[in-house]
Amino acid sequence: MLLAVDVGNSQTVIGVFNGSDMANHWRISTDPDRTPDELALMFGGLMSFEDLSFSRNVHGVIVSSVVPAVTEMLRVMTHKYFHFAPVIVGPGTRTGMALAVENPREVGADRLVNALAAYEEFGGPGIVVDFGTATSFDVYSGRGEFLGGAIAPGVATSLRALSLRGAQLPRIELATPKTPVGRSTIEAMRSGAVYGFAGTVDRIVEEICGELAAAPTVVATGGLAPSILGACRTVTRHDPWLTLKGLRIVWDRNVP
Numbered sequence: 001m002l003l004a005v006d007v008g009n010s011q012t013v014i015g016v017f018n019g020s021d022m023a024n025h026w027r028i029s030t031d032p033d034r035t036p037d038e039l040a041l042m043f044g045g046l047m048s049f050e051d052l053s054f055s056r057n058v059h060g061v062i063v064s065s066v067v068p069a070v071t072e073m074l075r076v077m078t079h080k081y082f083h084f085a086p087v088i089v090g091p092g093t094r095t096g097m098a099l100a101v102e103n104p105r106e107v108g109a110d111r112l113v114n115a116l117a118a119y120e121e122f123g124g125p126g127i128v129v130d131f132g133t134a135t136s137f138d139v140y141s142g143r144g145e146f147l148g149g150a151i152a153p154g155v156a157t158s159l160r161a162l163s164l165r166g167a168q169l170p171r172i173e174l175a176t177p178k179t180p181v182g183r184s185t186i187e188a189m190r191s192g193a194v195y196g197f198a199g200t201v202d203r204i205v206e207e208i209c210g211e212l213a214a215a216p217t218v219v220a221t222g223g224l225a226p227s228i229l230g231a232c233r234t235v236t237r238h239d240p241w242l243t244l245k246g247l248r249i250v251w252d253r254n255v256p
Contacts, residue, residue: 001057003043004247005074006110007065009133010156011223014043015244016052022248024050025241027223032069036077054081061086062251064109064243087254089113094253098145107146108136110243114221115140117246122217122237127208129201129235130243131222133157137204142214150204155197155224159189174227198231205234 002017007030015025026046034042044054061078063086065071071088078086087093089109097116099107114128115138127149128138134157137149153161156174163171172186180195182188205218220228220235221242229235239245 001052002060002062002248002251003058004244004251005061005063005065006113006243006247007063007067007070007074008110009066010154011132012070013223013241013244014046015241015247016047016058017244017248020248022241022244023052025244030067030070032067032073034070034073036073036080039073039077040081058082060084060251060255062089062247063087064089064113064247066108066110087251089247089250093250095250096144096253097140100141100145101148111136111138111149112146113243113246113250114138115146115246116249117239117242118217118219119144120249121239121245122219124216125212125214126217126219127205128242129205129218129220129222129225131155131220131224131228135197135201135222137208139208139212139216141212150208152200152204155193155228158197159193162189174224176227176230194228194231198228198233201228201232202234 004015006013010030011027012030013027016023047054063074091105095116114130118126118128119140124140124142124144126140130136133154135152135154139147139149141147163169172189175190177187177190177194180191182191218235219237219239221239229238
């Protein structure tokens with residue numbers, strides 16, 4: 001089986017594939033202080049709940065990461081427990097997707113993998129909206145070229161900043177508000193977050209559409225997407241495991 005790991009700033013998403021089929025997936029918090037042994041223990045424990053063996057069933061590991069410290073720990077873990085090197089998505093990794101940007105080395109691995117997965121599944125042109133620590137918009141052409149995009153603050157990131165800088169504003173959990181007109185501070189903050197960010201997404205998507213030759217498929221992914229999507233008008237697809245699917249595609253193109 002293939003172990004695919006997508007390390008974001010806030011959360012890490014893990015999936016195991018049997019061929020092209022995803023056998024299972026999990027989402028954990030990202031912690032740069034975890035050791036290789038702790039990562040192995042955590043991954044092995046998650047797999048054991050599904051009667052999968054970490055030591056016997058895994059034949060390959062692929063990683064997309066925006067946290068260098070965790071990338072290195074995963075590299076060490078793979079060498080120690082499996083005795084082979086993981087595929088780390090980055091410059092030089094074969095994806096089959098041309099990067100039509102000023103500096104290809106700046107493109108985050110997760111953004112490229114998202115665009116690749118969406119293009120393979122839905123065709124192009126398209127936009128992937130990834131709701132994470134940042135809200136990223138990854139744009140690809142009808143020919144499967146990565147064109148760039150936009151990066152906006154993340155929903156949860158903005159809410160944390162608001163509570164830190166606003167002396168009387170509490171830290172809240174993101175949830176769909178009962179009404180746009182909040183009748184308490186918490187409901188008002190939720191309304192501002194959900195409808196404000198939905199409006200941001202719709203406006204950015206509309207502006208990007210003006211740059212494309214045809215109407216794009218707009219795909220949402222990321223852990224915070226479900227809280228915002230109900231208020232968005234421009235998103236047409238939702239795939240919470242898009243990045244993992246892209247990692248599986250990259251694996252197939254790099255490992256015989």
